[in-house]
Amino acid sequence: MNFDIQVMIDTIWVVMRAVPRTFGIAAVVLVIGILLGAVFAQLKMKPVPVITPLVRLFVSYMRGVPLIVHLFVMMYSLPQASSSLLAIFGVTVQPHDFPSLIIVITTFSLLEAAIESENIRGAFQSIDPRQIEAGQSIGMTRRQNLRRIIIPQVLSVAIPLFLNAFLKNIKGLSLAFTVGVVDILAQARYAAALSYRYLESYIAAALVYWLICGVLQMIFNRVELKLQFGETRRQGV
Amino acid sequence: SGNGVTEESSAQNEPAAEGETIEVTVAVENASNPLSFTNNDGELDGYEVDVINAINEVIDGYNLTIESVSAEATQVGLDTGKYALIGGGLYKNEEREELYLFPEEHTGVSTIEIYKRADDDSIQTLDDLVGVTVHPVTPNGGIFNLLTSYNEENPDNQIDIQLGEAGNFAQRFQALHDGVSDAVVMPSNLGADDMITDLELNVSTADEPVQVNPTYFVLAQDQEAMKEKLDEAIAQLKEDGTLAELSEKWYGENMFDYELTE
Amino acid sequence: MLVVEGIEKTFGDNKVLKGIDLTVNQGDVVALIGPSGTGKTTLLRSINFLEQADQGKVTIDGLTVDCQTASEKDIIQLRRKTAMVFQSYNLFRNKTILENVMEGLVTVQNKSKKEAEAIAKAQIEAVGLGDKFDNYPMQLSGGQQQRIGIARAMALEPQVMLLDEPTSSLDPERSAEVLRVLQEVAKTGMTMVIATHEMNFAKYVSNHVVFMENGHIVEQGSPEQIFNHPKEERTQRFLQDLENPFKTESE
Amino acid sequence: MLVVEGIEKTFGDNKVLKGIDLTVNQGDVVALIGPSGTGKTTLLRSINFLEQADQGKVTIDGLTVDCQTASEKDIIQLRRKTAMVFQSYNLFRNKTILENVMEGLVTVQNKSKKEAEAIAKAQIEAVGLGDKFDNYPMQLSGGQQQRIGIARAMALEPQVMLLDEPTSSLDPERSAEVLRVLQEVAKTGMTMVIATHEMNFAKYVSNHVVFMENGHIVEQGSPEQIFNHPKEERTQRFLQDLENPFKTESE
Amino acid sequence: MDFSFIIDILPTLIKTLPLTIYIMVIAAVFGFLLAIVVAAVRIKQIPVISQLFAVYASFMRSTPGIIHIFIVYYGLPVLLSGFGLNINSISRVTFSIVALVLYNGAFVSEILRPSYMAVSREQHEAAISVGMTSWQKHRRIIFPQVLPIALPSLGNALIDLLKDTSLLFLIGLVDIMGQADIIIANTYGVYQLEVYIAIALIYWALSSLLVFGLNFLEKRYSRYYQR
Ligand SMILES: Nc1ncnc2c1ncn2[C@@H]1O[C@H](COP(=O)(O)OP(=O)(O)OP(=O)(O)O)[C@@H](O)[C@H]1O
Numbered sequence A: 001m002n003f004d005i006q007v008m009i010d011t012i013w014v015v016m017r018a019v020p021r022t023f024g025i026a027a028v029v030l031v032i033g034i035l036l037g038a039v040f041a042q043l044k045m046k047p048v049p050v051i052t053p054l055v056r057l058f059v060s061y062m063r064g065v066p067l068i069v070h071l072f073v074m075m076y077s078l079p080q081a082s083s084s085l086l087a088i089f090g091v092t093v094q095p096h097d098f099p100s101l102i103i104v105i106t107t108f109s110l111l112e113a114a115i116e117s118e119n120i121r122g123a124f125q126s127i128d129p130r131q132i133e134a135g136q137s138i139g140m141t142r143r144q145n146l147r148r149i150i151i152p153q154v155l156s157v158a159i160p161l162f163l164n165a166f167l168k169n170i171k172g173l174s175l176a177f178t179v180g181v182v183d184i185l186a187q188a189r190y191a192a193a194l195s196y197r198y199l200e201s202y203i204a205a206a207l208v209y210w211l212i213c214g215v216l217q218m219i220f221n222r223v224e225l226k227l228q229f230g231e232t233r234r235q236g237v
Numbered sequence B: 001s002g003n004g005v006t007e008e009s010s011a012q013n014e015p016a017a018e019g020e021t022i023e024v025t026v027a028v029e030n031a032s033n034p035l036s037f038t039n040n041d042g043e044l045d046g047y048e049v050d051v052i053n054a055i056n057e058v059i060d061g062y063n064l065t066i067e068s069v070s071a072e073a074t075q076v077g078l079d080t081g082k083y084a085l086i087g088g089g090l091y092k093n094e095e096r097e098e099l100y101l102f103p104e105e106h107t108g109v110s111t112i113e114i115y116k117r118a119d120d121d122s123i124q125t126l127d128d129l130v131g132v133t134v135h136p137v138t139p140n141g142g143i144f145n146l147l148t149s150y151n152e153e154n155p156d157n158q159i160d161i162q163l164g165e166a167g168n169f170a171q172r173f174q175a176l177h178d179g180v181s182d183a184v185v186m187p188s189n190l191g192a193d194d195m196i197t198d199l200e201l202n203v204s205t206a207d208e209p210v211q212v213n214p215t216y217f218v219l220a221q222d223q224e225a226m227k228e229k230l231d232e233a234i235a236q237l238k239e240d241g242t243l244a245e246l247s248e249k250w251y252g253e254n255m256f257d258y259e260l261t262e
Numbered sequence C, D: 001m002l003v004v005e006g007i008e009k010t011f012g013d014n015k016v017l018k019g020i021d022l023t024v025n026q027g028d029v030v031a032l033i034g035p036s037g038t039g040k041t042t043l044l045r046s047i048n049f050l051e052q053a054d055q056g057k058v059t060i061d062g063l064t065v066d067c068q069t070a071s072e073k074d075i076i077q078l079r080r081k082t083a084m085v086f087q088s089y090n091l092f093r094n095k096t097i098l099e100n101v102m103e104g105l106v107t108v109q110n111k112s113k114k115e116a117e118a119i120a121k122a123q124i125e126a127v128g129l130g131d132k133f134d135n136y137p138m139q140l141s142g143g144q145q146q147r148i149g150i151a152r153a154m155a156l157e158p159q160v161m162l163l164d165e166p167t168s169s170l171d172p173e174r175s176a177e178v179l180r181v182l183q184e185v186a187k188t189g190m191t192m193v194i195a196t197h198e199m200n201f202a203k204y205v206s207n208h209v210v211f212m213e214n215g216h217i218v219e220q221g222s223p224e225q226i227f228n229h230p231k232e233e234r235t236q237r238f239l240q241d242l243e244n245p246f247k248t249e250s251e
Numbered sequence E: 001m002d003f004s005f006i007i008d009i010l011p012t013l014i015k016t017l018p019l020t021i022y023i024m025v026i027a028a029v030f031g032f033l034l035a036i037v038v039a040a041v042r043i044k045q046i047p048v049i050s051q052l053f054a055v056y057a058s059f060m061r062s063t064p065g066i067i068h069i070f071i072v073y074y075g076l077p078v079l080l081s082g083f084g085l086n087i088n089s090i091s092r093v094t095f096s097i098v099a100l101v102l103y104n105g106a107f108v109s110e111i112l113r114p115s116y117m118a119v120s121r122e123q124h125e126a127a128i129s130v131g132m133t134s135w136q137k138h139r140r141i142i143f144p145q146v147l148p149i150a151l152p153s154l155g156n157a158l159i160d161l162l163k164d165t166s167l168l169f170l171i172g173l174v175d176i177m178g179q180a181d182i183i184i185a186n187t188y189g190v191y192q193l194e195v196y197i198a199i200a201l202i203y204w205a206l207s208s209l210l211v212f213g214l215n216f217l218e219k220r221y222s223r224y225y226q227r
């Protein structure tokens, strides 16, 4: 086996170029996903006629069907749909001029929302109802109670789950390549095609992914620690 | 460095003892019709599969087992010593020659064609691609390299290489047909002609192929011993017309008749 | 003024409140006594709609909310006129002691941080925990948590204060202190309803005593009347060894 | 026999127990009294190693465990000789009342399901909750939860029982009942340490009273001695209005 | 669109289900066990191992599945041959399962860890005060309370695993997605839409089945929760 460290290091630099883009898209997707997912989770926990069953169906569809299929569906329907929508306002846009970045972000965000809705629902189950009552008793509105009391407590469970999701996204974006958005893995594959060094390129990509994760992990650990609220959790024995 | 060599393949470095057969694994791609693919009966089939099987019949001292994996996996497996030999319609270039062993004789031919709308005569050579919309190319293929090197050689005359998944072949030609792109650059040995006929597309090749490349099975660098035997076997199959026959079977023509680009 | 009319509440097939009517004048301190599991907590929770009763209505200071038609807005309005001290304290576990007491002042009453902090500190010091501002609830003893619960409710200066066994975890000294604080506050016109099983506390803190059993109000009246001349046989029995419930048992 | 020697415990820079020595004979009932935040709960928790003290050792029935060298096995041994009633009840949220009481019998004492159920039912009925077998803890009132906590500990028939304010949420009737039950059990030779702020309860339940303040044992002796003739000035002050701590405050 | 084509290929696709499900179930079970170990070590903060597991979890979670497959299938034999072990004869299925277990275990450990931490200290204390051993405490008291918190996220992980079996196509194992790729390739992509509809139906049905099972568990374990 011939392994060329130099090629790997060179590739790392090349691959790094895709990091801001990949990272940016993943972050946008995560934020939209969490916000929308929180709404879905609420609707599941406090059912509203008609809307809740629809949400359940949607979540089940998004979670159940493979990402590649979602991308495929979006790739064909989104440009069509939006160009006919824009046509109503007299704007003509060719469907194939439709920016693929929007397809990627839309698809991933909807999928993310479905996933987060379940993560958030689980995290909510960790809340002691007495905490909610405490907020209610001092006259907080639902929103105040959520923001100041419940969400901080939910987050101590949800933060690691969000990190999980974010990391999945960063990698899932390699499929975004299907519609032409170059991510880290794709960048590595281009590099491999030029150098014919597949092993080196994949390892370079792995190291870059890992680096991102390491940085994120550090940030998330900090937040998680903050969310322990002075509990000395010696739960051993 | 030889430290990554498995017991199995290091055994292969020794010339085979009398009457002893060495087991080696050959990797081919798993979804690359008509080179190698899983057919409707769920069996591995294709030109390269037939060639390997033919080689296995005649090669001395080796027994080849085929494993079908993804395109990327073939090369990683060759790098790490899992496979002694891989297929996938690979052609020769400096970088690959540095990394792998090539047999003396090629076992296939890949013509790279420019596909364009049948009624569009303006596109005939790579030069004509400057300024038109070229369909995105796959990153791990030779086309990407071909176009990149064209651009390097012609700094004032740049082809706009779009990065992105090319989509499957049907999509590429449909896009061409629909006018979304003006040209598709692609090897011809991947079944393009069948499909164009199937879908009744307004697509044809330029008059001349851009390149006609010999393609090879590629050996791991420590397989000197096997290379010798493989060369003998390939030569024999060429001689007795087996390869020409298989080419007829899979491509409807004897591609060994093409004149190779330098 | 607090008026409770015809409150009924059933859990599963267990009817816990069987039609409670109660009128409390401004500045009154009502002691709610009765055996364990009688519905005292449920009644207090129904008053501020932590528990939505099946039947009945609650009026505080002119605002009447019916259990069956209550809108979320009404409920929040009503809750803002009350504050509650919980039997199990229910401190915000994600907030320090100081933040616990400041929370309502800042988010609900829109006070400035500075002002809220001043009020909160004063209240916490009043219950003797001036050295614990930055501790989290988990780091306090039971009695300390209970006192913070009282401080949190007090800081809000509600019209009606609902206290659920506010001295259960306090030693006699601290209980006496709390008694003093509550009496002080009652003078300012705050209305209080206190569920308690500490009869001496009930006797001295309240000017009206309600004896509940089994989802009913059995008897109510002034402390003097209830503790010294109870009419009902059940009340008499419940209070018989008030001065020392354990004496008869000792050998 | 329970012997506690030189227990010290610090939280952060707050020294909560400052060297506690205590010897309790078999069948003794010790009442632990003292102001809120004094370290009563921490002492009880240190005895069964829920809190690992920084210094000191605990001996129960011949088994001595040193805080600094305690092995997991020793600790479990020690815990199996004790049972605890928690100030905040700590019932198993995911188990019904009946299961709560059966749990230790089945998993720890390897009793058959049937036998465990019989014992558990008897204990639950003894605390007056025979109609709640299948309820979950969240569906009980405070006092009901507390009684289940007592039943759960009782069912285990430990050598030493640690009770942290076991009557804090109980009305006088129920408290008297609990008193009776504990006295009954004490006769069988079970040793008990009871942290309580209910002085009358302490007086009548115990045969030894320990007054703690600020991490120290200030004074200890028979109930008669402590409640009627306390030596220390601090004890006298703490107990001065025992008969009625609130009287002086009433108008 | 050609409906009859969808009907035609359904049996071919469904034929791959046993392999897909077999790999998924094994990977789920062992992944879960691995996750428990990793989460436990990290919660207890056992020195050295805890840090090692943290590195493992971060690597597995941050790098793409293709890399794990390559490492396990191509890298591991090279590494072990350095110690004189030849594992090339082990089946591809086994390699695949190893890769998926390592991958899935890392994610699930980071679901279990926070869910476990969310169970209040009081519950632990109640259990140990009656003299339970650590195992008894966990089995009878803590895990049943962890479940309602973790189950929704475990559902996500299980569905991901179902989809991730498609990675195995990289080394030539044909699961549903692999079979789909084969059909697409053999028809030169002409029937891509039809193939995708077919697999979407199959995946959706399978994941709904999984979710149904998990919901059942969740209901069962959160009975106490309804106040
Ligand atoms: N986990 C902890 N972290 C920091 N400080 C603690 C912790 N637990 C207890 N303390 C402190 O230790 C002191 C003693 O607490 P403890 O609970 O033993 O008191 P107590 O005598 O039981 O009081 P009470 O009668 O109010 O229950 C208190 O000042 C408390 O704030």
Ligand SMILES: Nc1ncnc2c1ncn2[C@@H]1O[C@H](COP(=O)(O)OP(=O)(O)OP(=O)(O)O)[C@@H](O)[C@H]1O
Pocket: C011, C012, C014, C016, C035, C036, C037, C038, C039, C040, C041, C042, C043, C087, D138, D139, D140, D141, D142, D143, D144, D169, D171, E227
């Ligand atoms: N969520 C619930 N589900 C079912 N039953 C409940 C629920 N909450 C309370 N109960 C029952 O309602 C009755 C009254 O409970 P409540 O808490 O109001 O009693 P309480 O008078 O406050 O008792 P304590 O003095 O013991 O606190 C009890 O029998 C209790 O078991």
Ligand SMILES: [Mg+2]
Pocket: C040, C041, C042, C087, C164, D141, D142, D143
């Ligand atoms: Mg109550």
Ligand SMILES: [Mg+2]
Pocket: C141, C142, C143, D040, D041, D042, D087, D164
């Ligand atoms: Mg205490």
